[in-house]
Structure formats: C-alpha cells, structure tokens
Amino acid sequence: MTHHPLPKDxxxxxxxxxxxxxxxxxMVRGRLDAPGTAHVWDEAAAAAHVAAGNLQGRDLxxxxxxxxYMDGSGVAxxxxxxxxxxxxxxxxxxxxxxxxxxxxxxxxWHCPDQLDSLIPERRGLAHRVGMAAxxxxxxxxxxxxxxxxxxxxxxxxxxHPSRVRWKDVLLSCVQVGVDSLFIITLIGFLMGLxxxxxxxxxxxxxxxxxxxxxxxxxxxxxxxxxxxTAILLxxxxxxxxxxxxxxxxxxxxxxxxxTMGLSPMRFLVVPKLLSALAMVPLMTIFxxxxxxxxxALVMLSLGYPLVTFTSRVFKYVHxxxxxxxxxxxxxxxxxxxxVGCLRGMQTRSGASAVGLSxxxxxxxxxIFIAFADGLxxxxxxxxxx
Amino acid sequence: xxxxxxxxxxxxxTCGYDDTIVVENVxxxxxxxxxxxxxxxxxxxxxxxxxNMIGLYEPMAGQVLIDGRDLVTASGRERDEIIRRFxxxxxxxxxxxxxxxxxxxxxxxxxxxxxPREAMTMIARSKLAxxxxxxxxxxxPAALSGGMRKRAAIAxxxxxxxxxxxxxxxxxxxxxxxSAELDELVLSLSRALGITFVIVTHELESIYKTADRVIMLxxxxxxxxxxxxxRVLRDTSENIYVKRFFHRMPSQDAGTPRVDCAAE
Numbered sequence: 315m316t317h318h319p320l321p322k323d324x325x326x327x328x329x330x331x332x333x334x335x336x337x338x339x340x341m342v343r344g345r346l347d348a349p350g351t352a353h354v355w356d357e358a359a360a361a362a363h364v365a366a367g368n369l370q371g372r373d374l375x376x377x378x379x380x381x382x383y384m385d386g387s388g389v390a391x392x393x394x395x396x397x398x399x400x401x402x403x404x405x406x407x408x409x410x411x412x413x414x415x416x417x418x419x420x421x422x423w424h425c426p427d428q429l430d431s432l433i434p435e436r437r438g439l440a441h442r443v444g445m446a447a448x449x450x451x452x453x454x455x456x457x458x459x460x461x462x463x464x465x466x467x468x469x470x471x472x473x474h475p476s477r478v479r480w481k482d483v484l485l486s487c488v489q490v491g492v493d494s495l496f497i498i499t500l501i502g503f504l505m506g507l508x509x510x511x512x513x514x515x516x517x518x519x520x521x522x523x524x525x526x527x528x529x530x531x532x533x534x535x536x537x538x539x540x541x542x543t544a545i546l547l548x549x550x551x552x553x554x555x556x557x558x559x560x561x562x563x564x565x566x567x568x569x570x571x572x573t574m575g576l577s578p579m580r581f582l583v584v585p586k587l588l589s590a591l592a593m594v595p596l597m598t599i600f601x602x603x604x605x606x607x608x609x610a611l612v613m614l615s616l617g618y619p620l621v622t623f624t625s626r627v628f629k630y631v632h633x634x635x636x637x638x639x640x641x642x643x644x645x646x647x648x649x650x651x652x653v654g655c656l657r658g659m660q661t662r663s664g665a666s667a668v669g670l671s672x673x674x675x676x677x678x679x680x681i682f683i684a685f686a687d688g689l690x691x692x693x694x695x696x697x698x699x
Numbered sequence: 700x701x702x703x704x705x706x707x708x709x710x711x712x713t714c715g716y717d718d719t720i721v722v723e724n725v726x727x728x729x730x731x732x733x734x735x736x737x738x739x740x741x742x743x744x745x746x747x748x749x750x751n752m753i754g755l756y757e758p759m760a761g762q763v764l765i766d767g768r769d770l771v772t773a774s775g776r777e778r779d780e781i782i783r784r785f786x787x788x789x790x791x792x793x794x795x796x797x798x799x800x801x802x803x804x805x806x807x808x809x810x811x812x813x814x815p816r817e818a819m820t821m822i823a824r825s826k827l828a829x830x831x832x833x834x835x836x837x838x839x840p841a842a843l844s845g846g847m848r849k850r851a852a853i854a855x856x857x858x859x860x861x862x863x864x865x866x867x868x869x870x871x872x873x874x875x876x877x878s879a880e881l882d883e884l885v886l887s888l889s890r891a892l893g894i895t896f897v898i899v900t901h902e903l904e905s906i907y908k909t910a911d912r913v914i915m916l917x918x919x920x921x922x923x924x925x926x927x928x929x930r931v932l933r934d935t936s937e938n939i940y941v942k943r944f945f946h947r948m949p950s951q952d953a954g955t956p957r958v959d960c961a962a963e
C-alpha cells in the first residue's frame with residue numbers, strides 16, 4: 315500500500331463508513347481531484363469492503379453531498395467503491411450528488427465492473443506455432459509468386475524494352491549508384507587499407523609482405539568486393555525500396571495503380587531491379603579499385619614502389635576472378651532489389667509496418683546474400699574457377 | 700456580479716507556413732464553457748489557426764492567451780501547466796498504434812499524475828465509458844472504425860480532465876450516424892463537465908447542432924469574414940462568402956470582402 319501525501323494547500327478528502335440512525339453508509343467528502351483521490355484510494359476501498367461485508371446483498375448508501383469538487387479521478391474512486399461493494403454482493407447507491415456531479419456520473423456509470431470478458435484470450439503454444447507456420451507458408455507463397463511475376467515481367471521487358479519506364483530506371487540508378495558512391499568507395503578504401511596493413515604486419519615476420527598485393531587482389535575481386543558492396547547496398551538501397559513501396563502501400567497508392575490497370579510490379583519493381591542490375595556491378599568495381607588504392611598506400615608506406623604493387627595485383631588476378639566477382643554482383647543485385655521490393659509489397663497496416671518492412675528487407679537481404687555467396691563458393695570450387 | 704473572462708484570447712494573430720501567410724491579423728475571444736467553431740472552406744487556414752492556438756506552430760505575429768497566459772513565451776513549468784489545461788483530438792485520431800485503447804488513455808495519467816495504478820486504470824475506463832467505448836478497452840486502434848478511433852482520441856484528450864478540448868475536423872470521414880453521435884458526445888461533455896470546445900470543421904449539420912458561436916475564415920481574404928451564431932449568419936448574412944458557405948453555392952466571383960457580425 316503506497317501512501318500519497320496531500321499537497322499543503324489541498325483541503326483534503328475522505329471516505330469513511332458511518333452509522334446513520336442504525337444503518338450503515340459511506341460518507342464521501344472533500345475535494346476529489348487527482349491528489350485527493352490518490353490520498354484516500356486505499357482507505358476508501360478498505361472502508362467500502364468492510365461496510366459492504368456486513369450488508370449481505372442490501373444497498374450501501376454513499377452520501378456524496380459533502381463532495382466539494384470532483385473530476386475524473388473522483389468518478390474513478392466512486393466506480394472503484396461500486397466495484398468493491400459489488401464484489402461483496404451488495405449495491406452502492408449514491409445519494410446527495412450535486413446536479414453537475416450527477417451528470418458526470420451519468421456519463422460513466424454504465425462502465426462494466428467485470429473486465430474478464432473483455433480481456434483478449436491468450437493464445438496457447440500450439441495455436442501460436444500454428445499461426446507462425448501459417449504465416450511462414452503465406453510469406454513463402456508470396457515470395458514464389460513475386461519471383462514468378464518478376465521473371466515474367468522481366469522476360470516481357472527483354473522482348474519489349476519500350477515498356478520499361480526508363481526515366482524511373484535512371485532515377486533509381488542515381489539513388490542506388492551515384493548517391494551510394496561515397497560510402498562504397500570510402501569503405502572499400504578503408505577495407506583495402508586495413509586488410510593490407512594487418513596482413514603486412516603478420517607477413518613481415520617471415521619477410522612475406524611482398525605477397526600482400528596478391529592476397530588483396532584475389533580477396534577483393536573474387537569475394538569481398540561483391541559481398542561487402544551488396545551488404546552496403548542492402549542496408550542503403552534495399553531498405554529505401556522497402557520503405558518507399560511500403561509507404562505507397564499504406565497510402566493505397568498500389569491499389570490505385572492496380573485499379574488504373576497498371577501493374578505495381580512493372581511500375582515500381584522492374585525499374586528498381588534494372589537499376590540494381592546496372593549499378594551493383596559498377597559499384598563493386600568502384601569498391602575493388604578503392605580497396606586497391608588503400609592497399610597501394612600501405613605498400614608505399616612499407617617502401618615498395620607502386621609498380622611492384624600494380625604488377626603483382628594484375629599478374630595474380632585473372633579474368634575469371636574478375637568475371638566471377640561480377641557474376642556474384644549481378645545475383646546479389648537481384649537479391650538486394652528483389653528482397654527490398656518484396657518486403658515493401660508485404661507491408662501490413664499500422665504505424666510500425668514500414669519500419670518492420672525496412673528492417674526485414676535489410677536482415678533478409680543480408681541473409682540471402684550470405685547464402686548465395688556460400689553457393690557461389692561451392693560452385694566455383696567444382697567449376698575450378 | 701463578477702465579470703467572466705475569456706478562457707482563450709487570440710490577439711492580432713498572423714500565421715502560416717514559411718513565408719506564406721495563411722491567416723492574417725485575426726482577433727477573437729472564447730468564453731468558458733462555449734462550443735466555439737472555426738469554420739470555412741478547404742485551405743482557408745482553419746487547422747493552421749488551431750495549431751497556432753495549441754502551440755504547435757509559433758505565430759508570425761500576435762499572440763494566443765490561454766487563461767491569460769501565452770503558450771509561446773511560457774517556459775518550463777508554466778508551459779506544462781498551460782498544456783495540461785487543454786486536450787487535443789487530431790484529424791485522424793493520432794492514437795498510438797502499438798498500444799491498446801486503455802494504454803492510450805492511461806499514458807498521460809502515468810506521465811503526469813501520482814495516482815495508484817488501479818486508480819489510473821479506473822480513470823481510463825471511465826473516460827472510455829464516457830465515449831461509449833467501455834467494452835473496447837483492450838482493442839488496438841487498427842481494429843477500430845474511424846468513428847471509434849475519434850471517440851477514443853477524445854477519451855485520451857480528456858484523460859487529465861482538461862478545461863478546453865480542441866477537436867480538429869471531428870466529423871471528417873465519418874458516416875452520418877457516427878458524426879451525429881460525435882456531436883451528441885460534444886454536447887453532453889459540454890453540459891456535464893463544462894468543457895470549452897474549440898472545433899475546426901466545415902460540416903454544416905454539426906455546426907448547427909453544436910455551435911454556440913462560430914468564426915468563419917476564407918482563403919481569398921485570409922481573415923475572419925463573419926462571426927456569431929451560425930443559424931443567424933445562415934439566415935441573415937448578406938456576405939457573399941457566408942452565403943456561399945452556408946447555402947453551399949458553387950464558386951463565383953466574390954464581392955468586396957467585409958466582416959459580418961451576427962447578433963449573439
């Protein structure tokens with residue numbers, strides 16, 4: 315039980331059980347505002363409990379004629395008293411209310427005592443597992459349907475390029491490519507610098523720092539370049555696609571497109587897919603070159619001439635490494651744009667829906683990219699690339 | 700007999716966005732317990748005026764006094780005190796989507812009062828009962844109809860027992876029955892609690908049913924073109940803007956703008 319002291323200037327409030335000519339009643343007095351109500355809450359409930367316990371189903375009068383002021387807090391107190399009295403099988407009867415207080419009570423007195431029937435039923439474990447399974451199935455079906463529809467539309471676009479909204483493709487290219495260029499080259503430069511520096515320090519003990527360019531070129535062109543670029547773009551552009559399409563869905567813009575006979579897939583998804591297909595490989599090249607600049611800086615600082623660095627890089631990086639990386643970049647591009655658009659299309663209603671779609675676009679985008687990278691590693695191994 | 704002071708005084712207020720003036724040099728008083736309606740066609744600056752009155756936007760010139768105190772210049776505790784004197788219902792309800800109705804109404808009580816939790820719950824339940832949502836306590840806003848959402852928003856606005864309620868387009872997007880229910884609610888809350896209502900609307904039925912007094916804005920002249928009892932304005936005003944609005948006349952060449960005051 316928490317004690318709530320009254321402010322100094324508060325005139326006070328009280329709820330007491332009283333004998334009125336031999337019959338029991340509650341006397342409610344004073345200023346029933348928030349501080350007054352908080353002050354008497356527990357005492358009032360206890361007094362009503364005791365008084366109602368002795369009545370065995372009869373009315374318990376509550377004399378309210380001495381209430382000086384009552385707002386929502388006071389009404390809540392009277393409702394609480396009614397609830398306590400009802401729990402004892404008796405009925406609270408308010409008397410002496412002023413006309414204004416009476417009007418206030420009239421507005422709220424139909425508030426139910428029992429909340430049990432209103433509380434939503436808690437779902438059991440089996441039900442929740444079933445729901446989760448059903449949601450997963452629906453999501454999978456949506457994904458398959460999305461991939462199928464996108465493939466059909468892309469095939470149609472190849473046959474009829476004029477159907478593509480090339481202006482939207484260009485705008486999307488700016489968003490995915492130009493706007494991302496700074497972060498991609500910066501991260502590429504730093505990764506090249508850090509990897510070369512760390513490797514050089516380790517290899518220096520064996521006099522092997524000369525092999526740093528070989529390692530850097532292969533790692534960047536085959537593996538890290540496409541992977542890190544795709545992850546960066548999933549975070550930057552995939553999320554933006556999901557947010558844009560998700561907001562459009564909430565604003566019923568997708569419905570508007572559909573009822574106008576325009577396919578949201580052709581209108582929104584295809585330009586984004588095409589722009590990603592063009593820009594992700596290009597950004598990967600920028601990433602790779604920036605990482606080489608970082609590596610070159612480390613080698614120069616170790617006293618090697620630039621020509622040593624470049625000749626070793628280009629001697630050990632073959633066309634197959636470069637094109638393998640580009641093939642990866644193309645697949646990652648489809649994953650980044652596809653997952654971003656899919657999550658946008660799957661946006662539900664509500665204020666948090668777009669946020670959830672955006673998060674989901676980034677997380678599932680990165681997971682798909684990692685899986686695809688694993689598959690590439692296995693395929694390259696068997697193809698001896 | 701003591702003089703009744705206005706609960707809200709708007710003094711030479713000019714407001715708008717960036718460099719665009721939407722409403723220019725308007726002055727009016729709102730008395731305690733009144734149902735006061737700001738009306739006018741779309742784009743005339745009703746909602747902008749309301750947002751200046753509740754302190755969301757800073758006026759370009761002039762001031763808004765609530766109980767004689769200026770919300771813009773007030774700071775700290777005084778500002779909190781003024782803010783607690785009023786509640787606001789926004790056009791779309793603006794309920795927090797991740798909270799049930801009960802939690803929505805309890806939020807201001809949890810933040811601003813020291814009441815026992817049980818008392819807060821009971822207050823929230825009683826407020827929701829006032830707007831006839833006593834059986835939807837645990838519903839989420841997304842599961843409600845537009846009318847229910849607006850009533851829940853009124854319950855939340857009343858959580859701290861404000862003396863003034865600002866309602867922005869309460870009837871917008873509602874069916875006639877829900878709209879009429881909302882009008883009834885306004886009238887019963889005004890009668891029972893003595894709350895002063897400041898309502899922005901352009902729904903004629905609601906205006907006739909609830910308003911004690913109105914001011915009318917027009918986007919062409921960017922100021923008050925008429926004020927007074929809406930029924931009197933409808934029946935007697937010769938002002939072209941007023942006639943067009945109340946008699947739902949299609950747009951035509953406006954006459955010379957002037958201010959028309961109906962007998963109150």
